[in-house]
Amino acid sequence: xxxxxxxxxxxxxxxxxxxxxxxxxxxxxxxxxxxxxxxxxxxxxxxxxxxxxxxxxxxxxxxxxxxxxxxxxxxxxxxxxxxxxxxxxxxxxxxxxxxxxxxxxxxxxxxxxxxxxxxxxxxxxxxxxxxxxxxxxxxxxxxxxxxxxxxxxxxxxxxxxxxxxxxxxxxxxxxxxxxxxxxxxxxxxxxxxxxxxxxxxxxxxxxxxxxxxxxxxxxxxxxxxxxxxxxxxxxxxxxxxxxxxxxxxxxxxxxxxxxxxxxxxxxxxxxxxxxxxxxxxxxxxxxxxxxxxxxxxxxxxxxxxxxxxxxxxxx
Amino acid sequence: xxxxxxxxxxxxxxxxxxxxxxxxxxxxxxxxxxxxxxxxxxxxxxxxxxxxxxxxxxxxxxxxxxxxxxxxxxxxxxxxxxxxxxxxxxxxxxxxxxxxxxxxxxxxxxxxxxxxxxxxxxxxxxxxxxxxxxxxxxxxxxxxxxxxxxxxxxxxxxxxxxxxxxxxxxxxxxxxxxxxxxxxxxxxxxxxxxxxxxxxxxxxxxxxxxxxxxxxxxxxxxxxxxxxxxxxxxxxxxxxxxxxxxxxxxxxxxxxxxxxxxxxxxxxxxxxxxxxxxxxxxxxxxxxxxxxxxxxxxxxxxxxxxxxxxxxxxx
Numbered sequence: 001x002x003x004x005x006x007x008x009x010x011x012x013x014x015x016x017x018x019x020x021x022x023x024x025x026x027x028x029x030x031x032x033x034x035x036x037x038x039x040x041x042x043x044x045x046x047x048x049x050x051x052x053x054x055x056x057x058x059x060x061x062x063x064x065x066x067x068x069x070x071x072x073x074x075x076x077x078x079x080x081x082x083x084x085x086x087x088x089x090x091x092x093x094x095x096x097x098x099x100x101x102x103x104x105x106x107x108x109x110x111x112x113x114x115x116x117x118x119x120x121x122x123x124x125x126x127x128x129x130x131x132x133x134x135x136x137x138x139x140x141x142x143x144x145x146x147x148x149x150x151x152x153x154x155x156x157x158x159x160x161x162x163x164x165x166x167x168x169x170x171x172x173x174x175x176x177x178x179x180x181x182x183x184x185x186x187x188x189x190x191x192x193x194x195x196x197x198x199x200x201x202x203x204x205x206x207x208x209x210x211x212x213x214x215x216x217x218x219x220x221x222x223x224x225x226x227x228x229x230x231x232x233x234x235x236x237x238x239x240x241x242x243x244x245x246x247x248x249x250x251x252x253x254x255x256x257x258x259x260x261x262x263x264x265x266x267x268x269x270x271x272x273x274x275x276x277x278x279x280x281x282x283x284x285x286x287x288x289x290x291x292x293x294x295x296x297x298x299x300x301x302x303x304x305x306x307x308x309x310x311x312x313x314x315x
Numbered sequence: 316x317x318x319x320x321x322x323x324x325x326x327x328x329x330x331x332x333x334x335x336x337x338x339x340x341x342x343x344x345x346x347x348x349x350x351x352x353x354x355x356x357x358x359x360x361x362x363x364x365x366x367x368x369x370x371x372x373x374x375x376x377x378x379x380x381x382x383x384x385x386x387x388x389x390x391x392x393x394x395x396x397x398x399x400x401x402x403x404x405x406x407x408x409x410x411x412x413x414x415x416x417x418x419x420x421x422x423x424x425x426x427x428x429x430x431x432x433x434x435x436x437x438x439x440x441x442x443x444x445x446x447x448x449x450x451x452x453x454x455x456x457x458x459x460x461x462x463x464x465x466x467x468x469x470x471x472x473x474x475x476x477x478x479x480x481x482x483x484x485x486x487x488x489x490x491x492x493x494x495x496x497x498x499x500x501x502x503x504x505x506x507x508x509x510x511x512x513x514x515x516x517x518x519x520x521x522x523x524x525x526x527x528x529x530x531x532x533x534x535x536x537x538x539x540x541x542x543x544x545x546x547x548x549x550x551x552x553x554x555x556x557x558x559x560x561x562x563x564x565x566x567x568x569x570x571x572x573x574x575x576x577x578x579x580x581x582x583x584x585x586x587x588x589x590x591x592x593x594x595x596x597x598x599x600x601x602x603x604x605x606x607x608x609x610x611x612x613x614x615x616x617x618x619x620x621x622x623x624x625x626x627x628x629x630x
Contacts, residue, residue, distance in 0.1 A: 038619055039618040039620070041618070044615070045612070045614075045615040046613065056371045056372060057371060131619075258613070262606070262609050262613040263609070265609040265610070265612035265619065265622075266605055266608075266609035268619045269609055269612060269619050269622040269626060270593070270596060270605060270623075270626075272620060272622075272623035274589055276623065277589065278589065281585060281588065290581050290585060291581060293580075294580040294583075294584055297357075297360070297584060298360065298361065298576040298577040298580040299360075300357050300359070300361065303350070303354040303356070303357040304353055304445070304580065304583045304587055305350035305353045306353075306354065307580075307584040307587075308585075308588040308591065311585070311588045
């Protein structure tokens with residue numbers, strides 16, 4: 001039975017998990033029905049609290065996410081989780097570890113969990129993830145956790161997407177200079193020092209506080225919170241949620257929430273538009289104008305700016 | 316005294332470090348003279364061996380880079396180093412730690428070291444870094460090391476740029492599942508297990524070898540090498556260089572080098588073209604068509620696909 005996009009949205013609003021999964025698959029695969037799906041979901045935009053969760057491999061993101069789900073469920077919140085794999089141009093993004101760790105929640109109708117690859121979606125992570133968030137908003141989620149691995153561009157994109165961004169650190173994973181180097185001071189609304197029962201946790205805490213003390217902040221600007229947790233022992237999880245709520249309250253009180261969400265929409269619209277243009281340029285493999293120009297650039301016959309000019313003329 | 320682009324290139328070819336620095340600044344700042352600079356540098360395209368070096372914060376990238384420079388200099392190779400900060404939309408990318416660690420080479424006329432931010436350059440990392448590589452090729456570098464932090468999109472871009480990509484790991488920074496999760500198995504030509512004198516190094520080595528054994532490889536395809544090193548003790552550095560040379564030889568023998576460099580040129584040309592289009596769309600801040608559309612999307616009045624269509628009509 002093939003359901004229409006309108007029927008899928010209607011069923012998802014009634015709590016049908018399979019319809020939610022189907023819609024996220026449409027998003028992942030860059031289905032032709034995406035514009036219609038987006039139009040159908042538009043009225044529900046902004047109905048959930050979107051929380052980003054990021055950090056280097058090994059800091060305990062999946063375990064922390066799992067415990068956050070548990071605590072949010074205890075508060076009777078409907079929870080959506082997107083585990084986004086930014087490296088997916090190659091892997092397709094099946095994250096076995098996560099699925100195993102979060103398995104205990106899969107039977108709970110109040111939780112949607114999805115490991116997401118962005119392969120096939122024009123515009124990559126920046127276009128696909130916001131669409132998946134829209135699906136979960138349409139499905140009535142109160143809180144949407146967007147988990148991504150690593151540092152760098154993926155984090156920046158998650159931060160642009162989330163109302164509140166959690167950055168997880170663990171003792172012994174690198175010093176404070178490394179944190180600055182990775183640019184995470186700029187994107188974190190809340191720092192979580194996980195594995196806080198390990199040696200070095202106090203140093204990590206002090207380093208981060210020290211860095212935050214050095215940063216210049218305008219009056220009324222948010223000062224990132226630093227929370228300690230031991231996710232595997234379920235310690236500090238409520239402190240994390242309290243810090244998230246505090247930040248949420250600040251967003252509302254300061255009037256920053258609307259601006260943040262407009263900026264998010266701008267990133268989304270731009271990513272979709274650029275994805276469309278990219279498709280018109282053609283891939284490198286296809287014997288397209290781009291591939292012909294690239295061969296000449298690689299041979300030193302043409303410079304890349306002149307080639308880009310040529311390419312734009314073909315659009 | 317203001318030198319023309321042609322003069323800067325001529326001086327750089329004569330070994331003038333200041334001219335090299337000036338040209339990389341032009342690249343960083345997205346100067347209007349970039350197309351002319353690119354045209355002037357085009358004949359030198361592909362003259363250097365480009366080696367990418369990446370890994371999570373704390374694995375010892377800067378120390379390893381420093382020791383690689385030392386060994387390459389002992390072989391009388393002219394070396395260029397680009398330390399690229401992918402988080403630079405915010406930070407501007409001044410990487411204090413790196414500069415300090417590599418300071419011993421700053422007086423050596425056979426070494427150019429540059430921490431690079433990509434702020435201000437249309438197309439970000441993917442457009443700016445290849446241009447900086449072109450500058451260093453024009454300056455006569457034999458080997459160019461491109462160091463970047465983190466996992467995710469930045470790595471993928473570095474791998475697209477480099478002839479050979481080194482991925483650094485350290486014991487205790489996360490297990491093999493995390494490595495898969497970060498997508499690094501797919502981009503590494505050579506794995507370096509740094510800090511190999513620490514507990515757990517054997518496990519990390521075995522895990523990576525086990526993962527590589529699982530991967531399917533076509534006949535004649537490159538099998539990533541795994542090298543142990545202790546960069547702070549200058550151990551294993553020559554093994555790294557041997558693995559890089561072996562990969563280089565494979566690229567030449569298999570005929571992969573040309574294809575790799577054409578693909579790199581395609582990424583570069585596309586990034587420049589998309590950057591130009593992006594500039595035409597306008598930023599979110601400027602009261603542009605994009606920002607007006609974004610407000611309507613955030614309010615749920617318009618869906619992002621319809622907004623992207625509108626935006627493309629304005630180009």
